[in-house]
Amino acid sequence: MNGSTLLTLIWLLPMVTALVTLPMDNRNHGMIKKTALIGNSINLILIILLTFKFMASATALGTGVGTSETVLHFTQRLTWFKMLNIDYFIGVDAISVLMMLLTGIVVFTGTLASWNVNNQTKEFFALLNILAGGVYGVFISFDLFTLFLFYEIAVLPMYLLIGLWGTGDKEYAAMKLTLMLVAGSAFILAGILALYFESGINSFDMMALSKVHFPVAFQNWVFPLIFAGFGVLGALFPFHTWSPDGHASAPTAVSMLHAGVLMKLGGYGCLRVAMYLMPEGSQFWLPIFLILVTINVVYGAFGAIRQTDLKYITAYSSVSHCGLVLFGLTAMTYVGLKGAVLQMISHGLMTALFFCLIGMIYGRTKTRDIREMGGLMKVMPFLSVAFVITGLAGLGLPGLSGFVAEVTVFLGAFANPEPVYRVCTVLAILSIVVTAVYVLRTANSVVNGPIKENFQLLGDATWMEKIPVTILLFTIFAMGLLPGWIVDLVNGAVDPIFNKVMQ
Amino acid sequence: MNMIPLPDIVLLLLGFAVLAADLFASNKAVSYHLAWVGLIVVSLLIWIQPHDQEMVYLGTYRVAGFALLFKQFFTLSALFTLLLARSYFTGQGDQKGPMGNSGEFCTIILMCTFGMFTVVSASDMLTVFIGMELATVPLYVLSGFRKGDDLGAEAATKYIVMGTLSTCIGLFGYSFLYGRAGGMTFEALANYTAANPGDPLLHLGIVLILVATGFKLTLVPFHMWAPDVYEGAPTPVTSFLSVSSKGTAVGFLLLLFFGPLAPATPQLQNMLLLLAGVTMVVGNLGAMRQNNLRRFMAYSSIAQAGYIVMALAGESELAQQAIFYYLPVYAVANFAVFFIIAIVGRERGENFAALRGLSKQHPGLAAIMMLAMFSLAGIPPLAGFTGKFMLFAAAAKQGLYGMVLFAALNSTVSLYYYLLIIKEAYIVQPEAELNPLGISLMQKSGLLPLTLAMLLLGVVPMFSTAIMEIL
Numbered sequence: 001m002n003g004s005t006l007l008t009l010i011w012l013l014p015m016v017t018a019l020v021t022l023p024m025d026n027r028n029h030g031m032i033k034k035t036a037l038i039g040n041s042i043n044l045i046l047i048i049l050l051t052f053k054f055m056a057s058a059t060a061l062g063t064g065v066g067t068s069e070t071v072l073h074f075t076q077r078l079t080w081f082k083m084l085n086i087d088y089f090i091g092v093d094a095i096s097v098l099m100m101l102l103t104g105i106v107v108f109t110g111t112l113a114s115w116n117v118n119n120q121t122k123e124f125f126a127l128l129n130i131l132a133g134g135v136y137g138v139f140i141s142f143d144l145f146t147l148f149l150f151y152e153i154a155v156l157p158m159y160l161l162i163g164l165w166g167t168g169d170k171e172y173a174a175m176k177l178t179l180m181l182v183a184g185s186a187f188i189l190a191g192i193l194a195l196y197f198e199s200g201i202n203s204f205d206m207m208a209l210s211k212v213h214f215p216v217a218f219q220n221w222v223f224p225l226i227f228a229g230f231g232v233l234g235a236l237f238p239f240h241t242w243s244p245d246g247h248a249s250a251p252t253a254v255s256m257l258h259a260g261v262l263m264k265l266g267g268y269g270c271l272r273v274a275m276y277l278m279p280e281g282s283q284f285w286l287p288i289f290l291i292l293v294t295i296n297v298v299y300g301a302f303g304a305i306r307q308t309d310l311k312y313i314t315a316y317s318s319v320s321h322c323g324l325v326l327f328g329l330t331a332m333t334y335v336g337l338k339g340a341v342l343q344m345i346s347h348g349l350m351t352a353l354f355f356c357l358i359g360m361i362y363g364r365t366k367t368r369d370i371r372e373m374g375g376l377m378k379v380m381p382f383l384s385v386a387f388v389i390t391g392l393a394g395l396g397l398p399g400l401s402g403f404v405a406e407v408t409v410f411l412g413a414f415a416n417p418e419p420v421y422r423v424c425t426v427l428a429i430l431s432i433v434v435t436a437v438y439v440l441r442t443a444n445s446v447v448n449g450p451i452k453e454n455f456q457l458l459g460d461a462t463w464m465e466k467i468p469v470t471i472l473l474f475t476i477f478a479m480g481l482l483p484g485w486i487v488d489l490v491n492g493a494v495d496p497i498f499n500k501v502m503q
Numbered sequence: 504m505n506m507i508p509l510p511d512i513v514l515l516l517l518g519f520a521v522l523a524a525d526l527f528a529s530n531k532a533v534s535y536h537l538a539w540v541g542l543i544v545v546s547l548l549i550w551i552q553p554h555d556q557e558m559v560y561l562g563t564y565r566v567a568g569f570a571l572l573f574k575q576f577f578t579l580s581a582l583f584t585l586l587l588a589r590s591y592f593t594g595q596g597d598q599k600g601p602m603g604n605s606g607e608f609c610t611i612i613l614m615c616t617f618g619m620f621t622v623v624s625a626s627d628m629l630t631v632f633i634g635m636e637l638a639t640v641p642l643y644v645l646s647g648f649r650k651g652d653d654l655g656a657e658a659a660t661k662y663i664v665m666g667t668l669s670t671c672i673g674l675f676g677y678s679f680l681y682g683r684a685g686g687m688t689f690e691a692l693a694n695y696t697a698a699n700p701g702d703p704l705l706h707l708g709i710v711l712i713l714v715a716t717g718f719k720l721t722l723v724p725f726h727m728w729a730p731d732v733y734e735g736a737p738t739p740v741t742s743f744l745s746v747s748s749k750g751t752a753v754g755f756l757l758l759l760f761f762g763p764l765a766p767a768t769p770q771l772q773n774m775l776l777l778l779a780g781v782t783m784v785v786g787n788l789g790a791m792r793q794n795n796l797r798r799f800m801a802y803s804s805i806a807q808a809g810y811i812v813m814a815l816a817g818e819s820e821l822a823q824q825a826i827f828y829y830l831p832v833y834a835v836a837n838f839a840v841f842f843i844i845a846i847v848g849r850e851r852g853e854n855f856a857a858l859r860g861l862s863k864q865h866p867g868l869a870a871i872m873m874l875a876m877f878s879l880a881g882i883p884p885l886a887g888f889t890g891k892f893m894l895f896a897a898a899a900k901q902g903l904y905g906m907v908l909f910a911a912l913n914s915t916v917s918l919y920y921y922l923l924i925i926k927e928a929y930i931v932q933p934e935a936e937l938n939p940l941g942i943s944l945m946q947k948s949g950l951l952p953l954t955l956a957m958l959l960l961g962v963v964p965m966f967s968t969a970i971m972e973i974l
Binding site: 026079080081082083084120123145148149150152153156159160163164171175178179182183185186187189190193194196197225 | 821824825828862863866877882883884888889892893895896899900902904907908911912914915918919922925926929930964967968970971
């Protein structure tokens with residue numbers, strides 16, 4: 001199959017799956033779930049196929065190392081709206097492919113993890129699939145209009161997903177999350193329209209725009225609009241407040257997708273749109289954003305210490321870890337950018353597994369308060385061991401994915417000789433200590449200690465639940481032990497962006 | 504055949520024919536069916552008119568691509584209004600009982616639509632004025648169409664008082680234009696404006712006309728009547744008001760501002776932006792506090808008018824295309840909402856609580872409501888997103904980035920109250936047992952094309968390309 005057709009198919013397939021389930025009877029849960037699972041399995045296979053094709057194509061076409069122009073593979077361009085010269089322009093580089101792979105894995109495991117959704121099943125899986133389709137769309141779009149369109153498609157289903165199937169104060173959380181994210185996209189919208197008209201070429205084509213040199217004064221006011229706009233989704237301080245409430249209220253699969261993949265759209269947008277198109281703007285603004293991002297990393301970690309609800313702990317740790325993605329970006333060094341991309345992948349896998357496990361534990365204990373838990377190792381050894389491993393990945397234990405990514409980010413940030421970077425890096429590294437405190441304390445109080453009477457009879461994970469956990473554990477180990485091929489791919493994609501930003 | 508403006512004449516004759524059928528036919532349904540079939544014929548006639556040549560009849564009636572597009576819009580809007588109105592004349596009607604005189608209703612709608620045709624075809628100020636009156640006066644009658652209903656009477660009274668006042672102000676404005684230009688034709692006006700774009704008396708005239716149009720378009724601060732009239736008038740009339748009547752005002756503004764008055768508009772830019780900004784904010788804040796679906800729609804459409812006026816201040820070519828694009832997109836979502844209000848309102852009233860449980864009882868209806876709300880809020884891949892994007896682009900092309908950001912943030916605010924509706928339909932549980940909802944054939948055949956349009960207008964490129972070519 002042609003590479004570009006494959007790309008279109010990958011975002012189209014989830015949408016089609018959603019459509020196929022629409023006429024089904026809502027009481028026929030099994031049928032709906034199976035359809036969704038089949039759709040997502042095929043999609044995962046397609047993405048793996050794409051990855052292999054991409055690696056072959058990358059060796060053939062070269063990766064653009066040493067130049068300042070991203071080499072796109074599998075490009076395709078169709079005229080869409082002539083009125084504004086909008087094209088459906090797609091393509092991928094290594095970052096896109098890796099992010100799609102991550103999305104594929106998270107969506108697949110998320111579908112398995114939501115096997116117990118029995119209330120309005122059809123709508124749930126349809127919305128989940130639409131969301132996934134939107135995410136894939138963002139990663140392949142190289143036309144700003146198309147990218148923005150998919151971005152919004154990915155954000156909006158969240159309202160119903162949280163509002164309908166969530167727990168706790170879900171209506172408030174859903175509304176807060178949606179409005180904050182859409183407000184972020186209002187800034188992005190103004191920013192991309194400004195890029196379009198000021199470029200003088202009347203085009204949303206990112207490759208064409210990247211060749212235009214925008215006046216420095218212009219970059220200096222548009223860059224913060226777009227960076228902060230995407231930053232809202234990347235949980236940039238002080239726009240992160242939607243994240244703890246949203247993640248805590250969302251159902252399992254939605255938390256997995258949202259923290260695992262959607263938040264990465266923020267970092268991806270910052271890198272691809274803001275930094276790549278406006279290098280001078282980046283050089284001016286990134287040291288300022290660095291301060292905010294450092295607050296992110298440190299504040300997120302301290303926030304997690306204070307929480308007692310498992311989901312809130314993970315949500316705050318996501319704020320801290322997603323902060324590391326942005327931290328890598330603001331580092332303005334080659335290694336830093338690379339670390340940011342690695343951290344996107346690593347955090348995506350790790351946090352998806354975390355939310356997946358929390359969902360399963362909560363399904364049994366009916367509480368997420370760590371003060372009421374304890375000794376779960378005795379009744380559910382599988383889940384408990386997985387929980388501990390995930391926690392260790394979160395605090396950056398060597399051999400797991402978190403270590404590879406975090407070390408790269410910190411090395412990259414420290415490599416920047418400016419004193420402010422040095423200070424911020426030291427602060428950020430210290431946050432790992434805080435991370436260790438909350439991770440170990442949480443794991444300890446959930447897994448060890450005397451077991452409560454009412455938990456005595458709980459069972460371990462079912463066969464169906466073990467599959468997603470095993471897959472995610474496997475990927476975390478794989479990335480931690482053999483990061484080589486991922487790093488190679490990332491090198492090729494990051495180099496042109498870095499050269500462009502630093503030229 | 505091209506020597507006469509065929510669609511316009513057919514429409515006028517159709518109006519008389521429907522009236523005659525109402526008088527003489529024994530079966531009262533004849534006039535109704537004649538009306539909607541006739542409108543489809545008119546729509547087809549407009550479709551086959553050549554859109555790339557300009558024809559002038561009697562020196563004052565000009566038909567070109569611009570007019571044809573608007574006429575198609577008005578015809579379809581009238582058609583959907585009739586489809587929507589059917590259930591109010593048959594059987595139980597809504598909670599206030601059935602309405603009578605369906606033949607008269609259809610005639611008035613058709614005559615009103617003819618007035619709108621006149622406005623967009625005018626090439627002198629007198630014709631524009633006559634057209635505006637012809638398009639407005641029937642609406643006073645329609646607002647109070649349900650005789651004996653207090654709210655309806657209140658609505659009609661309010662509307663007629665405010666409407667006449669605005670007509671007076673408009674006439675006053677025309678007199679300034681006439682006095683300065685020395686003629687009634689657009690040509691004379693255009694010549695004068697090109698020579699003296701900064702003439703203060705000319706500007707005064709324009710501002711007065713803008714005030715009069717602002718009343719029809721529900722621009723703040725001339726919007727006060729809208730919520731009451733929208734609530735008091737029968738639902739089909741409300742939908743007609745919110746789509747056709749606003750469309751007329753938009754057509755009129757496009758006709759003047761990008762036509763004879765074009766040289767003077769850059770100097771009015773700040774005023775337009777101020778109007779647009781205030782309209783968005785007031786509309787949005789107002790909509791948040793509503794509990795009645797029709798009042799809610801009134802405020803929502805006030806806010807929508809704000810976005811359109813913002814584009815009016817944008818770069819002229821793109822602004823025209825964008826506004827043309829946005830009008831049908833806005834209309835489609837509005838009609839979809841009114842259809843659902845009609846279906847739900849018949850059994851359960853027209854407040855927010857009536858929507859509860861809709862997603863379980865009628866998933867399809869709830870989904871259409873959600874699509875309409877998302878489309879109005881400008882969420883992709885629905886029509887409203889692309890439409891709003893074009894409007895924002897038109898303003899951005901003029902360099903009004905600050906305004907674009909302001910409007911986009913307003914649009915975020917509007918998402919809040921559109922989500923409230925979705926919340927009622929999907930998340931909030933009904934308190935009592937739900938009685939069954941009946942959906943008539945007319946309502947189904949209205950909702951189907953509307954839903955498809957919401958889904959497709961925003962992603963199918965043909966629509967925007969067609970507008971580009973015709974304009």
